[in-house]
Amino acid sequence: MTTLEAMPETRAQILRLLKARGHGTLGELAGELDGTTVNARQQLAALIKSGWVPRIKPREPQGKGRPPVEYALTDAGDHLFEKNYDSLSLMLIETLQARFGDDALLTAMESITDSNVAQWDKALRGKSLHKRLETLKGIYFADDPHTFVETHDDGPRLVETNCPYLHVAQREPRMCSITLSTLSRLLGYRVVREQRFQDGDRRCVFRVCQDQPVDPATFRFALEDGDT
Numbered sequence: 001m002t003t004l005e006a007m008p009e010t011r012a013q014i015l016r017l018l019k020a021r022g023h024g025t026l027g028e029l030a031g032e033l034d035g036t037t038v039n040a041r042q043q044l045a046a047l048i049k050s051g052w053v054p055r056i057k058p059r060e061p062q063g064k065g066r067p068p069v070e071y072a073l074t075d076a077g078d079h080l081f082e083k084n085y086d087s088l089s090l091m092l093i094e095t096l097q098a099r100f101g102d103d104a105l106l107t108a109m110e111s112i113t114d115s116n117v118a119q120w121d122k123a124l125r126g127k128s129l130h131k132r133l134e135t136l137k138g139i140y141f142a143d144d145p146h147t148f149v150e151t152h153d154d155g156p157r158l159v160e161t162n163c164p165y166l167h168v169a170q171r172e173p174r175m176c177s178i179t180l181s182t183l184s185r186l187l188g189y190r191v192v193r194e195q196r197f198q199d200g201d202r203r204c205v206f207r208v209c210q211d212q213p214v215d216p217a218t219f220r221f222a223l224e225d226g227d228t
Contacts, residue, residue, distance in 0.1 A: 004080055010043045015052065018073050019081060023056060025068040044071060052077030086167040093172055109178050110221035116182040124186055129208070132187055133158055139179070140164050150205075158183070158206040163197050173198050174223055180206070181221045184214045193224065 004012045013033055018024060030040040047053040056070050097105045120139075124132045130149070133156055137147045146162035163169060169176050176193070183191040183206060190212035195201035 008043065010039060011047055014040065014043055014047060015073065015077060015080060018053065018071060019078070023070045023072040025070050027068065029071070047077070052080065086165075089165075089168050090171055093168070093175070105174075106221075106223075109175065110181075113178050113181045113185070113221045116178065117185050120182075120186055129187060129189075129210075130156065133208070136183065136186065139182070152207075155189075155208045155210050157194070157208070158191075160204045160206070161202070163204060166197055170198055176204075177222065177224045180224055181219075183208075184222075185216050185219060188214055188216070190214055 004015060010033060014029055017029055017032055021028075026037065026041060026044065029044070030037040033040055044053060048055070052074055053071050054074055056072050093105065096108060116139075120136070124135055127135065130151075133149045136158060137149065138144055140147070140160075141164070144162075147158065147160045150157040150159055165175065173196075176196075176198075180191050180193065187208055190209045191206050192209060193204055194207050195203055195205040197204055
């Protein structure tokens with residue numbers, strides 16, 4: 001995923017300005033940058049194309065004439081800035097477990113699995129196993145460059161080299177059972193992890209056990225082997 005540090009400096013400056021100001025016109029932004037208005041316009045066009053900045057409705061004009069177009073951050077653009085979702089997620093998990101018990105946490109995980117399956121089911125319907133796996137490379141987010149499919153004699157693998165929930169998964173590894181159960185239901189076969197970030201493997205490898213079919217009418221959720 002793109003970070004502010006990985007993009008051209010002028011684009012990063014524009015995003016930081018919009019984060020601080022809330023919105024701004026081309027002239028206002030160019031006035032705070034070292035480059036020209038032409039350069040600022042070009043960088044804004046690139047940010048708009050990337051989905052990080054939209055044109056927004058201008059403020060009411062202060063005088064005569066048409067007010068200039070303004071720019072702001074989209075939700076995706078705002079997510080380029082540091083967030084602390086892991087701590088909040090862990091707090092919610094620990095509070096749910098402490099307040100209502102372990103069964104409540106497992107029920108919540110089962111419900112999340114149901115939601116995941118409902119979200120993906122239509123997109124996968126009628127596709128071969130290989131096509132379903134290729135589609136599920138985006139199980140965490142669209143166009144994920146860190147997830148790919150491997151083909152082996154004993155069954156295909158979905159390989160994940162970047163876990164977007166790693167901190168949460170390390171503290172509460174049972175949360176990974178949501179992904180395993182979701183994959184098992186969507187693929188129609190039991191899915192197991194052969195490698196795990198939690199074990200220091202630096203990736204997760206999900207193997208599809210084609211000799212162990214899953215009945216979607218009876219299976220909803222199960223903890224990963226070894227988790228209690």
